[in-house]
Amino acid sequence: MTTINGRLERITFRNEENHYTIGRLKTDATANLVTIVGYLVGVRLGETLKLTGQWVTHPRFGNQFKFDTFEVALPAAVDDILAYLQSGVIKGVGRKMAGRLVRCFKDQTLEIIDRQHAKLVVVEGIGPIKAEAIHNAWKAHHTVRGLMQFLQTHGVKAAYGSRILKLYGDEAVTLLRDDPYRLAEDLPGRGFIIADTLARHMGASEDDPKRVAACLIHLMETGAAEGHTYIPQEQLLMRCYDVFKIDTALAAKVLGELLASGHLYLEKYLDQIETPAVYLPALLEAETGIAQRLEAMLTIPVDPPALNQDEIMAALVKKLAIQLSHEQLAVLQEILAFPIAVITGGPGTGKTTLIRSLTTIFGTLGQRVLLAAPTGRAARRLAEITLRKAETIHKLLRYNMTTGMFDKNRDDPLATDAVIIDEASMVDTYLMFHLLQALPLTTRLVLVGDVYQLPSVGPGMVLNDLIGCGRIKTFELTEIFRQAGESTITMNAHQIRKGFQLEPMDAADLNNLSDFNFQQEPQPTKAVETIVQLCHDEIPRQFGLDPVKDIQVICPMHKGAVGTLHLNKVLQKALNPTSRRVEIMGSHYAQGDKVMHLKNNYQKEVFNGDIGTIEELNIADETVCVNYDGRTVTYDFSELDEISLAYAISVHKSQGSEYPAIVIPLMTQHYALLQRNLVYTAITRGSEVVVIVGTRKALAIALHNDRPRQRLAGLSARLQK
DSSP: OEEEEEEEEEEEEEOTTTOEEEEEEEETTTOOEEEEEEEOOSOOTTOEEEEEEEEEEETTTEEEEEEEEEEEEOOOSHHHHHHHHHTTOSTTOOHHHHHHHHHHHGGGHHHHHHHOGGGGGGSTTOOHHHHHHHHHHHHHHHHHHHHHHHHHHTTOOGGGHHHHHHHHGGGHHHHHHHOTTHHHHHSTTTHHHHHHHHHHHTTOOTTOHHHHHHHHHHHHHHHHHTTOSOEEHHHHHHHHHHHHOOOHHHHHHHHHHHHHHTSSEEEOOOTTOOSOEEEOHHHHHHHHHHHHHHHHHHTSOOOOOSOOHHHHHHHHHHHHOOOOOHHHHHHHHHHTTOSEEEEEEOTTSSHHHHHHHHHHHHHHTTOOEEEEESSHHHHHHHHHHHTSOEEEHHHHTTEETTTTEESOSSSSOOOOSEEEESSGGGOOHHHHHHHHHTSOTTOEEEEEEOTTSOOOSSSOOHHHHHHHTSOSEEEEEOOOOHHHHTOHHHHHHHHHHTTOOOOOOBOSOTTSOOSEEEEEOOOHHHHHHHHHHIIIIIHHHHHOOOTTTTEEEEESOSSSTTSHHHHHHHHHHHHSOOSOOEEETTEEEOTTOEEEEOSOBTTTTBOTTOEEEEEEEETTTTEEEEEETTEEEEEEGGGGGGEEEOSEEEHHHHTTOOEEEEEEEEOGGGGGGOOHHHHHHHHTTEEEEEEEEEOHHHHHHHHTOOGGGGOOOOHHHHHHO
16 A cells, blocks of 8 residues: 555535545645545545555546545644634634734644634634634544544444434444444444444454344345345344354344344234244335235225226227237236236236236226336336336335325325336335335225346335235236237247247357347356347447347446446446546546436436436536436536446346347356346347347256245235235
8 A cells, every 4th residue: 555645625526425536736846736536524625634545547537545444633834723724614704814823823723723713703704603613623623524534443434424424423433332233223234334333443342242143134234135024033144144154143133133123023924934034124014014004905896897898908909909819808808807816928818918908907997007117218108108107116105205205195195096017126125014004995906017037126025026926916918919829039039038049040140130149158258249249230230220229238237347347337337428528426437428326316207227328528617417317407517426328237137128139248257147037027128139148058057947936025925915
């Protein structure tokens, strides 16, 4: 590691959320200006810094010093103190006031402000109130600095400082010294890792009860992130030993205390669950709440409408000009007799047509119907096919960003007679719970989805459990319609769903692609070259498609040569070549880049998974304008952690979308994530052309791997009970 010292002369960029900073430092050694990059909190222009890190070479901006830790050295000389105070480091002290302070107290100025601020009243323009304000501003400034130095001393990156400061304010260091493990509860995600790092650096023992409790809750939260709603008690104790080397007897004792205090809950008598199951409180409430609400809705009698098949068909021909198959017509008539129903089936089996038809029939019967889907893209597709308003479930339930809750609930339910949810396989346990809480018991609920796709990102496998419990009427569409049946994409998707090997489909060369292709390429570097050639040249030339808007690369994982991170850089360079890129928060962007929004933002009305194109990048104003389907959304540079490049995306991010062409890298390097429903989900995103680039061995591994079905969830057992 290298250490440099100097004065901070300029801040080129700062993310106010996480304090990632690009600046210019005038070094003490050479008096030259150098570029520094890292996380700076509580630092102002003119301050003297000691930075520890390493020199790196940026491909465009040249040599930079990337620092991991920093210290601030207070100036000692009178001229330096004056410059320091005139920089605005203390709120309420401007250039003139700084001059008066330094003329009065000279090299003792900072000492007076810090420890003897009552003396400040001798300076013109400063009374007791002003003196107190200057002292408090100084204290607040140094609280930030003290927190950063505390974190760095104990092995925690400065990047987390601002989030911790927001949580605890001026008392952050005191609170963390007293109980670092409070972070595990107060800061979801990385909180436990930060807390454990702090505690171990401060000398906490491995078997400290606070640490054991934090470890157990962390394992429960990790299980939820992996899709489980519970963890068997014995498995939880064994994981605690395997991961943290905590004796199982001690872990069992602390677990008992967590159960007694209500931090965790234990279910002992659930059918089909052989061992006691440990739940996080929120997940237990959600899972039991789903079961109870569905049970209540199932008890409400339904009067089937007096419509025979001929009347239904006549209404559809008149309003939609469509003719249903015998299977679709039978489903449509029967579904009206149930309070809750599921429609499932693979691609080409007519789920979309049934949604349109069912919406029309509800309208014919004078019933109010609401349409929704889990993602913004899926909701837009639903609106397009029905020519009716469709929203995300979050928007339907009126998610309140201030409270973090939904305004629509049992106290203020949705005003509707029926609700149709498309892409229901993506709905997790939490979201289904809140949806059901907002439905009047008399509401008809229809869930439409392909149960063979990837399960929800969040915990549970709700659609799968509703079908498997045997209590919810389920209609599985099996007939593949002629037009879809002529598509090799559709036929191979059904083969994959069943776990069957595909017929030979290797492309002799890239110059003669069909609608479904397999390009054998075992070498990752060659696979990347092939993917670029497909996206840049062959698919646009042979199918007349736009290489950025119409072609989507979908990857099993993020890391590696054929992961999203590397492919995005390579495809960005190939599909949007320009030398005018701007580095923002560690990523490089330019006008014309394809980007994806990463989390729901209701203020901007842009949602997780939405894909757009950068149409303007304004360095002076530090703003980026992204066009999402004709609507422009503006981001400040500080908000760009909400977007990422989208030339290549993960399979999970592709759910609920359809693209004219998709390219799927499938390599044995993806072994940990090669799953049948992952490949099935990816393939069913393509409408005109699909190209798999990789090895048949990787495809065979995926076809034989049905691991996602082993998610631990108790919903089916609760419904059967």
